[in-house]
């Protein structure tokens with residue numbers, strides 16, 4: 001039995017959740033599943049429609065972004081996944097989608113304000129938007145890869161990747177992560193729902209006030225336990 005069988009199956013099952021949850025169209029987006037002991041992850045092959053995927057079509061890649069096993073070309077976002085796995089040791093799954101509302105927010109370069117308890121249930125901060133691709137990144141300088149855009153944005157805001165498991169990438173789309181691929185997929189669905197609600201709130205009431213921090217703190221600690229609040 002291939003030593004990669006488990007992560008191939010995990011990655012396949014998680015990828016198939018994206019169209020089921022309405023988070024992707026056609027070949028957009030991708031999910032990966034990591035095996036920390038082997039130092040590799042399985043990721044969706046590039047440009048393959050979800051209905052044609054199978055566990056054996058998942059591509060095995062190391063944390064430098066080098067293909068270890070697989071005939072198909074790995075996702076065009078493979079390097080982003082590799083950078084995050086290499087630097088964030090507790091992440092076991094990463095998801096990238098082009099879900100409509102989260103992507104619309106990413107295209108405006110705005111963070112998603114915390115307007116209510118639905119948002120506060122999952123994260124107490126405004127969901128950050130990493131700056132768009134820099135000139136250096138467009139020229140292909142590794143250290144400016146999207147994964148570093150994401151890491152640097154969280155670090156600048158003082159957010160831990162274990163507490164904030166979702167981000168928008170400016171002029172691009174959302175990325176989410178978690179200890180497992182299933183948690184990363186859950187975070188992508190939550191992010192899309194929060195983005196949709198925030199958009200509607202701003203349509204109903206332009207310049208809508210954010211939820212008071214004291215209320216966010218009270219709500220979050222009631223749900224997640226005392227001293228769990230990590231607001232901005």
Ligand SMILES: O=C(CO)[C@@H](O)[C@H](O)COP(=O)(O)O
Pocket residue numbers: 027028029030044045046047048074075076077096098173
């Ligand atoms: O962000 C993009 C394109 O803008 C990619 O994530 C595509 O949405 C999926 O590409 P592959 O994973 O099929 O290479």
